[in-house]
Amino acid sequence: MAISPLSSAGFSDALVILGAAGIVIPLFARFRVNPVIGFILVGLAAGPSGLGRMVPDHPWLYHVTITDxxxxxxxxxxxxxxxxxxxxxxxxxxxxxxxxxxxxxxxxxxxxxxxxxxxxxxxxxxxxxxxxxxxxxxxxxxxxxxxxxxxxxxxxxxxxxxxxxxxxxxxxxxxxxxxxxxxxxxxxxxxxxxxxxxxxxxxxxxxxxxxxxxxxxxxxxxxxxxxxxxxxxxxxxxxxxxxxxxxxxxxxxxxxxxxxxxxxxxxxxxxxxxxxxxxxxxxxxxxxxxxxxxxxxxxxxxxxxxxxxxxxxxxxxxxxxxxxxxxxxxxxxxxxxxxxxxxxxxxxxxxxxxxxxxxxxxxxxxxxxxxxxxxxxxxxxxxxxxxxxxxxxxxxxxxRPRDAPLPEPKLDERRTVLVGCGRVGRLVAQMLATHDRPYLAIDANIDAVMHARERGYVAEYGDVARPGMLDRLGLDRAAALVLTMDDPVQIVQIVRRARAQWPDLTIVARARDPNHAAELYRAGATDAVPETIESSLQLSEAVLVDLGLAMGPVIASIHEKRASLRAKIMEMAETTREPRLNRRRLGEATE
Structure with missing residues (x-):
């Protein structure tokens, strides 16, 4: 099937534009040339007044220039x-x-x-x-x-x-x-x-x-x-x-x-x-x-x-x-x-x-x-x-006054970014609000967002799994990133991406079990909170208090056990790169 001249011209123009976006501009960026100047220089070189005027003598240039x-x-x-x-x-x-x-x-x-x-x-x-x-x-x-x-x-x-x-x-x-x-x-x-x-x-x-x-x-x-x-x-x-x-x-x-x-x-x-x-x-x-x-x-x-x-x-x-x-x-x-x-x-x-x-x-x-x-x-x-x-x-x-240093910029109070507006996310938001800490909750479930907003939570619709969404959350100036959604695989992926891009960011993640927590620590989480361990500790606290033990010693023993289990999980995370190899040892840590 023959290609019309108009279609050929369109493909030629697309080649120049995509080539500029994918090859030329990154090359300019390597030499710290502003992309604005880069695109203008591409237009100057590939346009009708640049290489485009040489097309009659060199027809092959037609495919890498824009003549109209x-x-x-x-x-x-x-x-x-x-x-x-x-x-x-x-x-x-x-x-x-x-x-x-x-x-x-x-x-x-x-x-x-x-x-x-x-x-x-x-x-x-x-x-x-x-x-x-x-x-x-x-x-x-x-x-x-x-x-x-x-x-x-x-x-x-x-x-x-x-x-x-x-x-x-x-x-x-x-x-x-x-x-x-x-x-x-x-x-x-x-x-x-x-x-x-x-x-x-x-x-x-x-x-x-x-x-x-x-x-x-x-x-x-x-x-x-x-x-x-x-x-x-x-x-x-x-x-x-x-x-x-x-x-x-x-x-x-x-x-x-x-x-x-x-x-x-x-x-x-x-x-x-x-x-x-x-x-x-x-x-x-x-x-x-x-x-x-x-x-x-x-x-x-x-x-x-x-x-x-x-x-x-x-x-x-x-x-x-x-x-x-x-x-x-x-x-x-x-x-x-x-x-x-x-x-x-x-x-x-x-x-x-x-x-x-x-x-x-x-x-x-x-x-x-x-x-x-x-x-x-x-x-x-x-x-x-x-x-x-x-x-x-x-x-x-x-x-700047003469011989005087520039003043340090004043930083606004940093907010905590919560990913997830479900039951866990809303509870974390409540505690942040109780202590007058600013936050922003993000969720890919629009019904969860609307439910949260109706009850006064600061929530927005957004899918953090989509490329570019993490960048617009302002994590470079955030106080912390808290991951509360019930998706173990996605949580690990987000922790890994966030840690690679913001090495100093505090990242707290919800874990399904000790194995998942170990994987999150390897991905770069600051803290990982396993649901199975926390529910067991809360049950233990409730039964001990109901049996008549004093609240103070019970809470102290719960904190001690939590710290011990966390140390064992982190130890397991550091000794291997493959979580499946430690399932037995991580299970033993909770026994």
Whole structure:
């Protein structure tokens, strides 16, 4: 059967993308090259301006290059949508409301201030005012796709960056319609379109916020009960795509719908599992976006105009860094944080390319001018990881007094992670709460999670057997990991994985019998509690007290026997690597 040219091109593009994700990026990581730069360099090398231009002379290169960058742009857009969805999962409506001053105050000040400064500079260089302001708005935007993975959404840096980026994402649609209103002979239709979009988009967002809390919990509950990872993933992607399509149909950006979908799911007990399952798709799709950025660079054009391009990049980075840092200082941010966020937010955004194309299509700027600033934008995106490092160093220099050491960071109170919301897990949670110790319970049984949450326990739905789930539980800063589920094989596997990744973590595991306890100690458990031994000790304590013996000596003898049995189990665990060889000796330890 013959393969169509379109299918062949699709296989060729997939080969380049998967090769970058599976071979090139790990190779760059070995030499400590940021993956962002790695993907952009892959796009530059394998794109139409790199090896792709040599395909006519060397046809074999067709299979390792991407000759049509527009063919993979839908996948790049999907990556940005998943990124905004994951950001929504990390938020809540309560937290978003608490940030309203930063979003609509700081965010507006940063965007408007940067646009005015850049637009005034371009107008002073001879650009018409309409075109200068259009380019000023475009270049004032910063990259959500690159900045947030580096800054996060927690801490002073992450909160400030997220507030400004969120305002920019919300302002993108009004900016595009404003450019249409500024276009020759389009003022009236542009304003009508803007008002219609704002009304329709606002109604769509309100409808999603009202319907989501009633529809999403039953949907994910049914998916969780099937115990099918594929069905659960399909439900999550369905919610993201439907939300994005809804806001797109209303004239808003699809990333607005993705963000709202994430916010709605964040209010349910399923957000941890959804985040873990969509992470691989988000990372790969975001890599596709970065490859398209690299493909927009043309080394020949850069070499011919390097002086003007470098000057433009430096001017944009400097102007945005100064305005952003100044706005942060006006809102009371510390000098070091203001410097770090200002430098991190200095590069243009992937949405800058959209606004520049809109401005060119509206006749506000010439196509050649738009192409020049698109190259400036791509170069600025490439520099974002370097800006993050420079910003961190600048913050240290600004905040550190001369000849004085940096202060030690303050650590938040660490929580205990409980795996299992059953009878044993709930009892452990009760004792932790009694002693005012924070905890988080995780269970793959949605009915157990709902039962626990109804009774006031801090519980979330999640399957720790799934790759990536342990990583998102924050075990690097956890007080302890307690495994309470009744699955001996899975408990051993989790103990082994957790001990390999977090050598200093306290791990307490429920064991079925002494043999299982010995296996858990070999896997790296700090403590293993055999059910058979504990039930026997409790029975012994009860009968001795009922026979009239004093409580104190009985409890002391029980503790002594428990310590003796634990020592024997650990001794058996250390003398062999195979638990089956010691079944007789471990049985004798309980006699």
């Amino acid at each position: 960058r527009h063919a993979i742009e839908p996948f790049a857009e999907f990556g940005i949508i998943l990124l905004l969805f994951s950001i929504g999962l990390e938020l809540s409506f309560k937290r978003l409301w608490s940030m309203r001053r930063l979003v609509f105050g700081l965010g507006a000040a940063q965007l408007i201030g940067s646009a005015l400064l850049l637009g005034t500079g371009l107008a002073a260089m001879g650009q018409a005012w309409s075109g200068a302001m259009a380019m000023g708005l475009a270049l004032a935007l910063s990259s959500t796709a690159l900045v947030l993975p580096m800054a996060g959404t927690e801490g002073p840096v992450g909160r400030s960056a997220f507030a400004m980026l969120l305002f920019e994402d919300l302002a993108l649609v009004p900016i595009i319609f404003a450019l249409g209103a500024m276009a020759p002979h389009a003022a009236q239709s542009g304003m009508d379109g803007l008002l219609r979009t704002l009304l329709l988009g606002g109604g769509t967002v309100i409808a999603m916020l009202l319907i989501g809390p009633f529809v999403l919990p039953p949907l994910f509950a049914q998916a969780a009960r099937t115990k099918s990872p594929e069905l659960f993933l399909a439900a999550a992607l369905l919610v993201v795509i439907l939300a994005s399509l809804a806001t797109t149909a209303a004239g808003l950006s699809p990333i607005v719908g993705a963000l709202i979908a994430g916010l709605l799911i964040a209010e349910t007990p399923y957000h941890g599992e959804v985040e873990a399952m969509t992470a691989p798709f988000r990372g790969l799709a975001l890599g596709v976006f970065l490859i398209t950025v690299g493909m927009s660079l043309d080394l020949a054009v850069i070499a011919a105009n390097w002086v003007s391009l470098v000057s433009a990049v430096v001017a944009v980075l400097t102007a945005k860094a100064l305005v952003t840092a100044g706005a942060l200082r006006l809102f009371g941010t510390a000098r070091g944080i203001a410097a770090q966020v200002g430098i991190l937010m200095a590069s243009p955004s992937e949405t800058t390319l959209i606004v520049l194309s809109t401005a060119a299509g509206a006749g506000l700027i010439q196509p050649s001018t738009a192409a020049f600033w698109q190259i400036v934008t791509a170069l600025g995106l490439t520099l974002t990881p370097l800006l993050a490092r420079v910003g961190t160093d600048a913050a240290r220099r600004v905040d």
